[in-house]
Amino acid sequence: MSAVSDGTNAAEVVAARRPTVRTVAGSALRGVRRQPVWFLVVACVIFFGLTSPYFLQAGNLGNVLVQSSFIGFLAVGMTFIMIDGNIDLTVGATLALAAALAVGLQEAGAPPLVGVLAGLAAGAALGAFNGLAVVLTGVDSFIVTLGGLIGIRGLVFVYTREQSMLTMNGAYTGFGSLAVGPVPVIGIIFLLFVFVGQWVLRRTVHGRNGYAVGGNRDAATNAGIHVGRHIFLNFLLMGLLAAFAGIMLSTQMGSATPNLGTNYELWAIISVVLGGTKLQGGSGSLWGTLGGVLAIGVLRNGMNLLNVAPFYVYVVLGFVLIATLFIDKFGRR
Amino acid sequence: MQVTGRWSGFRAALAGSVKQQGILYAFILFLAGVAVAYPTVLSIGNVLTVVQQVSIIGVMALGVTFVVIGGQLDLSVGSLLSLTTVMVVGLHDKVGPLPAMLIMFAAAALVGAFNGFLVGYLKLNSLIVTLGMLSALQGITFLYSGGNNVNIQNPNQTWFAVFGRDFVFHVPVPMIIFLGLAAVLGVLLHRTGYGRRVFAVGGNPTASSYSGVRSSRIIFTTFMISALCTGVAAVILGSRVMGSQNTVGQGYELQVLAAIILGGTSLLGGAGSMFKTVIGVLILGFIQNALLLLGFAYYVQWLVTWFVIIVAVWFDVASKRGRLWA
Numbered sequence: 090m091s092a093v094s095d096g097t098n099a100a101e102v103v104a105a106r107r108p109t110v111r112t113v114a115g116s117a118l119r120g121v122r123r124q125p126v127w128f129l130v131v132a133c134v135i136f137f138g139l140t141s142p143y144f145l146q147a148g149n150l151g152n153v154l155v156q157s158s159f160i161g162f163l164a165v166g167m168t169f170i171m172i173d174g175n176i177d178l179t180v181g182a183t184l185a186l187a188a189a190l191a192v193g194l195q196e197a198g199a200p201p202l203v204g205v206l207a208g209l210a211a212g213a214a215l216g217a218f219n220g221l222a223v224v225l226t227g228v229d230s231f232i233v234t235l236g237g238l239i240g241i242r243g244l245v246f247v248y249t250r251e252q253s254m255l256t257m258n259g260a261y262t263g264f265g266s267l268a269v270g271p272v273p274v275i276g277i278i279f280l281l282f283v284f285v286g287q288w289v290l291r292r293t294v295h296g297r298n299g300y301a302v303g304g305n306r307d308a309a310t311n312a313g314i315h316v317g318r319h320i321f322l323n324f325l326l327m328g329l330l331a332a333f334a335g336i337m338l339s340t341q342m343g344s345a346t347p348n349l350g351t352n353y354e355l356w357a358i359i360s361v362v363l364g365g366t367k368l369q370g371g372s373g374s375l376w377g378t379l380g381g382v383l384a385i386g387v388l389r390n391g392m393n394l395l396n397v398a399p400f401y402v403y404v405v406l407g408f409v410l411i412a413t414l415f416i417d418k419f420g421r422r
Numbered sequence: 423m424q425v426t427g428r429w430s431g432f433r434a435a436l437a438g439s440v441k442q443q444g445i446l447y448a449f450i451l452f453l454a455g456v457a458v459a460y461p462t463v464l465s466i467g468n469v470l471t472v473v474q475q476v477s478i479i480g481v482m483a484l485g486v487t488f489v490v491i492g493g494q495l496d497l498s499v500g501s502l503l504s505l506t507t508v509m510v511v512g513l514h515d516k517v518g519p520l521p522a523m524l525i526m527f528a529a530a531a532l533v534g535a536f537n538g539f540l541v542g543y544l545k546l547n548s549l550i551v552t553l554g555m556l557s558a559l560q561g562i563t564f565l566y567s568g569g570n571n572v573n574i575q576n577p578n579q580t581w582f583a584v585f586g587r588d589f590v591f592h593v594p595v596p597m598i599i600f601l602g603l604a605a606v607l608g609v610l611l612h613r614t615g616y617g618r619r620v621f622a623v624g625g626n627p628t629a630s631s632y633s634g635v636r637s638s639r640i641i642f643t644t645f646m647i648s649a650l651c652t653g654v655a656a657v658i659l660g661s662r663v664m665g666s667q668n669t670v671g672q673g674y675e676l677q678v679l680a681a682i683i684l685g686g687t688s689l690l691g692g693a694g695s696m697f698k699t700v701i702g703v704l705i706l707g708f709i710q711n712a713l714l715l716l717g718f719a720y721y722v723q724w725l726v727t728w729f730v731i732i733v734a735v736w737f738d739v740a741s742k743r744g745r746l747w748a
Contacts, residue, residue: 222732224748225747225748226732226735226736226739226740226747226748227736227739227740227743227747227748228732228735228736228739229689229735231689232683232689232731232732232735233732235676235679235680235683235731236680236727236728236729236730236731236732237728238676239676239677239680239724239727239728239731240724240725240727240728240729241728242721242724243721243722243723243724243725243727243728244725246719246720246721246724247719247721247722247725351672351673352672355553355556355557358553359553359554359557362550368547368549368550398564398565398569400560400561400563400564400565400569401561401565402561403557403558403560403561403564404557404558404561404562404565405561406554406557406558407554407555407556407557407558407559407561408554408558409554410550410553410554410557411540411546411550411551411554411555411558414546414547414550414551414554415540415544415546418544418545418546419544
């Protein structure tokens, strides 16, 4: 029980200031206890482990991690955005644009690094635009990014001319299948983002300010927090992460299609909400988001292994999402 | 003296009207500008075509307007359009047009009741509930069809063709359905006690519940109206195409919301009108039409929609707070 202590002991408070292995593990454990989504993850893992002989094999678990990572990158950024009380619907389209740029420029003869940088730059620019529009005009982020979702997808179609793009560069497409032992590199990067992101949320001024901004914006302003700058930075980060997700996805597929990432914004939001982050803002953690992302990944993979038609996943997920909301509202009285 | 008084009164009225219906005037200016370059944009044939094209999104937007004015969101309408279109088309050859429509409307009502129950009575967040339903209904559509496209074998031999393909005195039937439904729902929203209660619940739920309005029931009914309107849209779409893919309605929920927002109905609830939604739908339609006439690629309309949505809402918000920048 010491790992989930409430931190009233003075020595523990001091220890808690330094992120040692013990405190990180404690934070992770507390996160798990607070987020019921982890019970869903564990239940699914046990269920699929018993029903499918392939599920618990190292290779398959690596697949689950990689398949989860792409939505996962988006969900990490979305957690920051939603803790502020905002939402970003553009991430699926931004992902597609970054992938199209990264692959398309290579098709046009540029070295891979130029394509990757161009993709990241486009993501940053679109994130910055969203952030500036939300902060400067005072229009609700739902509306700004609803427009963006339609418009950025238009940009993708204008750039790709409705064609799929392909790269033959082995070094580029090889990155997607790199692995350290049984653990794929893309999955490691995703987990790294979760750990670093959670550290930023809990241990840095920027992260802690997010809870203040989402909890009570006026109070945050009065307390001297630069609310506008804070929100802008999170949208910028979100744009970069969406572009990164798109580039990672394109290295795995070796191509980019104009419809890439359609509905990914919905999956990312579903993951974050499953992970216990409130739409109203002011609370949330990346441990919960990780659970939400893995729950979806395990469900998709496991049902696939059991030969369940893929569209059952949509039905299950839709009702799981509504059930989460239901439990959140009525389960904690 | 009297003349100037009248003039200043007229000017004040005009200024107020511009502030109220700014988007309408911008729309008229936009159309006039395009018409100078391309007079065909205002030809009767073109106008009829545009209104016919937007009638499906339009009918859906009419229903969602009730939900939005009631202070909620409905993102499930796109997937519901997929489901209802696949149902009505798939059932047409099996049980005949009328039973197919009845079964489809019953399914739509069930979905509306489910949404309405969760949001109205259980007070769950409508964005997440309808997001969940967006996913679930898309899956159910695939389950229902087994993943296959559906179609009607003999499109020329069924009276079902009336809804999407026929004309009454050269006016396309989808347009008549859209504008007729807009008039009926406009009366319901603006001329009845029920409509006033929808505004009350969306504007201030606490105050309205103290004044004896049963907000649960009102919210429940707005989701029913939204789902049934989507059923009407499915009839038009199914009849027009005489077939359907499983994902036919994907993304429609965004177009519908875009139209409602463009018209000037606030997503916060408690304000808006049926007329505004019709204008918003027409703006979307004419942006697309005018850009195509001007020779731009099809997808450029999406870029324009992006900026028009943000700028339109920005000016609306700015005029309410009295300064341009937040």
